Amino acid sequence: xxxxxxxxxxxxxxxxxxxxxxxxxxxxxxxxxxxxxxxxxxxxxxxxxxxxxxxxxxxxxxxxxxxxxxxxxxxxxxxxxxxxxxxxxxxxxxxxxxxxxxxxxxxxxxxxxxxxxxxxxxxxxxxxxxxxxxxxxxxxxxxxxxxxxxxxxxxxxxxxxxxxxxxxxxxxxxxxxxxxxxxxxxxxxxxxxxxxxxxxxxxxxxxxxxxxxxxxxxxxxxxxxxxxxxxxxxxxxxxxxxxxxxxxxxxxxxxxxxxxxxxxxxxxxxxxxxxxxxxxxxxxxx
Amino acid sequence: xxxxxxxxxxxxxxxxxxxxxxxxxxxxxxxxxxxxxxxxxxxxxxxxxxxxxxxxxxxxxxxxxxxxxxxxxxxxxxxxxxxxxxxxxxxxxxxxxxxxxxxxxxxxxxxxxxxxxxxxxxxxxxxxxxxxxxxxxxxxxxxxxxxxxxxxxxxxxxxxxxxxxxxxxxxxxxxxxxxxxxxxxxxxxxxxxxxxxxxxxxxxxxxxxxxxxxxxxxxxxxxxxxxxxxxxxxxxxxxxxxxxxxxxxxxxxxxxxxxxxxxxxxxxxxxxxxxxxxxxxxxxxxxxxxxxxxxxxxxxxxxxxxxxxxxxx
Numbered sequence: 001x002x003x004x005x006x007x008x009x010x011x012x013x014x015x016x017x018x019x020x021x022x023x024x025x026x027x028x029x030x031x032x033x034x035x036x037x038x039x040x041x042x043x044x045x046x047x048x049x050x051x052x053x054x055x056x057x058x059x060x061x062x063x064x065x066x067x068x069x070x071x072x073x074x075x076x077x078x079x080x081x082x083x084x085x086x087x088x089x090x091x092x093x094x095x096x097x098x099x100x101x102x103x104x105x106x107x108x109x110x111x112x113x114x115x116x117x118x119x120x121x122x123x124x125x126x127x128x129x130x131x132x133x134x135x136x137x138x139x140x141x142x143x144x145x146x147x148x149x150x151x152x153x154x155x156x157x158x159x160x161x162x163x164x165x166x167x168x169x170x171x172x173x174x175x176x177x178x179x180x181x182x183x184x185x186x187x188x189x190x191x192x193x194x195x196x197x198x199x200x201x202x203x204x205x206x207x208x209x210x211x212x213x214x215x216x217x218x219x220x221x222x223x224x225x226x227x228x229x230x231x232x233x234x235x236x237x238x239x240x241x242x243x244x245x246x247x248x249x250x251x252x253x254x255x256x257x258x259x260x261x262x263x264x265x266x267x268x269x270x271x272x273x274x275x276x277x278x279x280x281x282x283x284x285x286x
Numbered sequence: 287x288x289x290x291x292x293x294x295x296x297x298x299x300x301x302x303x304x305x306x307x308x309x310x311x312x313x314x315x316x317x318x319x320x321x322x323x324x325x326x327x328x329x330x331x332x333x334x335x336x337x338x339x340x341x342x343x344x345x346x347x348x349x350x351x352x353x354x355x356x357x358x359x360x361x362x363x364x365x366x367x368x369x370x371x372x373x374x375x376x377x378x379x380x381x382x383x384x385x386x387x388x389x390x391x392x393x394x395x396x397x398x399x400x401x402x403x404x405x406x407x408x409x410x411x412x413x414x415x416x417x418x419x420x421x422x423x424x425x426x427x428x429x430x431x432x433x434x435x436x437x438x439x440x441x442x443x444x445x446x447x448x449x450x451x452x453x454x455x456x457x458x459x460x461x462x463x464x465x466x467x468x469x470x471x472x473x474x475x476x477x478x479x480x481x482x483x484x485x486x487x488x489x490x491x492x493x494x495x496x497x498x499x500x501x502x503x504x505x506x507x508x509x510x511x512x513x514x515x516x517x518x519x520x521x522x523x524x525x526x527x528x529x530x531x532x533x534x535x536x537x538x539x540x541x542x543x544x545x546x547x548x549x550x551x552x553x554x555x556x557x558x559x560x561x562x563x564x565x566x567x568x569x570x571x572x573x574x575x576x577x578x579x580x581x582x583x584x585x586x587x588x589x590x591x592x593x594x595x596x597x598x599x
Contacts, residue, residue, distance in 0.1 A: 120300065120301070120304060121304065123297075123301050123304075124301050124304035124305050124308060125308075127301050127302075127305055127576045127579050127580055128305065128572060128575060128576050128579065129534070129535070129537050129538025129539075129541070129575065129579070130538055131538045131539075131541055131542060132537075132538055132541055132556065132571075132572065132575060133572075135541070135556065135557065135560050136309070136312075136560070136568060136572055137312070138560075139316070139560040139563065139568065140312050140313060140315060140316040141316075212427065216427070216429055219429050219431075219432075220429060220430075220431060220542050223429075223431045223542070223545075224541075224542065224545055224557050224560075225557075225561055226557065226560050226561070239429075239431070239432060239435070243435055246435050246438075246439055247439060247443050250439060253432070253435055257429065257432040257435075257436075260429055260432065261424070261427055261428050261429075261432075264427040265423060265424060265427040268423055268426070268427055269423070272423075
């Protein structure tokens with residue numbers, strides 16, 4: 001590789017991140033999963049909703065790579081369409097909880113008075129088990145993909161607030177913030193430009209973890225019947241509807257389950273890799 | 287010490303109040319009039335109005351909240367819409383399976399996590415450490431309901447070692463109950479062992495390099511004793527904390543696991559209440575769980591100060 005290319009900061013960053021083979025493997029799995037999700041309409045061999053009772057519960061084979069489900073639908077097509085829904089929901093949860101959580105965390109870390117109010121609310125939300133709070137919120141909002149996103153975003157935002165608040169408390173005391181203040185930079189610009197850029201690494205790490213949690217939680221909610229309505233194929237709804245047939249046709253619940261584990265595990269590994277690399281204390285230890 | 291606990295209790299009450307407010311007002315935002323819901327499609331508007339009055343649903347919202355809070359403070363969480371029984375009674379009836387499930391899962395998680403964490407710290411960087419880390423990460427990312435389905439297929443359906451689902455007849459013996467609880471506890475225990483493994487490994491690594499461990503080795507004490515008594519004894523405080531944290535997580539995990547295994551516990555009650563929009567049950571269960579959650583956290587805090595005198599200052 002030429003020195004010109006390696007000197008680019010992003011490439012250097014990626015090279016350091018992928019030095020560990022496992023992180024690279026996890027990233028490749030994620031890229032494949034996202035590609036399948038994005039290209040599902042063109043890649044799926046069958047319509048995920050088309051039922052053919054004559055071919056119900058066929059084991060994996062040449063025509064139906066992952067077999068067929070209880071209504072004769074192609075499991076492979078449903079898994080990649082399910083990726084679209086599950087990863088889409090996960091991504092939406094990450095975007096919402098990271099943006100709102102970061103904003104609240106910055107404000108809480110910077111303004112003492114807002115801190116008391118925001119953190120009490122965070123404490124209250126975090127005093128319930130994640131899945132219980134999510135079930136409750138979906139019940140109140142109504143079961144739909146959009147409301148699952150909203151509910152999970154509310155569940156995971158407090159985590160982001162805590163992390164960003166803690167980092168902000170440290171960063172706000174640094175000389176460069178004082179310098180910016182002395183130069184007359186407005187408080188909002190200091191917060192949302194200077195401080196935000198300096199808490200970007202914990203934010204990035206949290207994003208990957210929340211993505212993993214959200215994929216697992218969506219599956220759990222849909223499995224319980226308190227999530228995405230059963231007619232939409234997501235990995236969770238597939239397992240929920242296939243569980244009665246698990247005894248004779250384990251592929252119906254097996255493949256979506258493996259998909260969940262692979263994606264959640266890969267996100268965790270990439271998140272761990274990012275944390276190890278971005279945390280200077282740990283970097284020395286590596 | 288007492289002042290500290292007092293302050294924590296006050297904070298706890300504030301959090302519980304906020305949870306109560308959150309739960310109450312969000313529930314009222316939900317679509318569907320609970321009274322209409324209870325009576326079904328054939329109810330006349332007069333019937334609905336009468337029931338609204340009987341349940342106090344016609345009073346101003348803030349007054350309803352205050353009245354509800356007053357009742358909750360005396361332990362009366364209201365009346366279930368579908369179960370024809372008070373919510374407190376419904377919760378207490380279903381507390382037993384959930385309690386045992388949480389306790390057994392914690393025991394299994396600790397029995398996996400603590401030895402695995404110790405081994406992984408002692409042989410840091412060796413294959414056993416890598417295997418433990420990998421397995422812990424895998425366990426943490428398996429959906430518990432999916433692992434439950436696999437366990438049911440394998441150990442209940444295929445091998446027939448355990449009952450497929452349920453909690454046995456009402457008069458079943460304790461041994462029979464144990465058989466019913468084993469698979470769900472194993473699932474929850476395996477999934478939640480990862481956190482304990484990680485914490486044990488980290489806190490063991492912290493003390494294994496400490497001077498007093500080197501001194502103990504220099505005195506010629508056997509390696510096993512050094513690891514288990516000197517190092518593990520001093521790594522215990524964070525491990526106790528993580529056991530408490532895990533117990534709190536298990537309460538959430540129990541909701542899903544109970545549904546998979548058809549255990550008639552609190553989780554099952556909540557899920558069916560959600561599906562039927564039985565709001566008094568949902569509110570009461572959430573408040574009860576939040577209280578237990580908070581008490582576990584308080585207990586961790588107290589044990590922490592009791593075990594480690596250094597924290598007391």
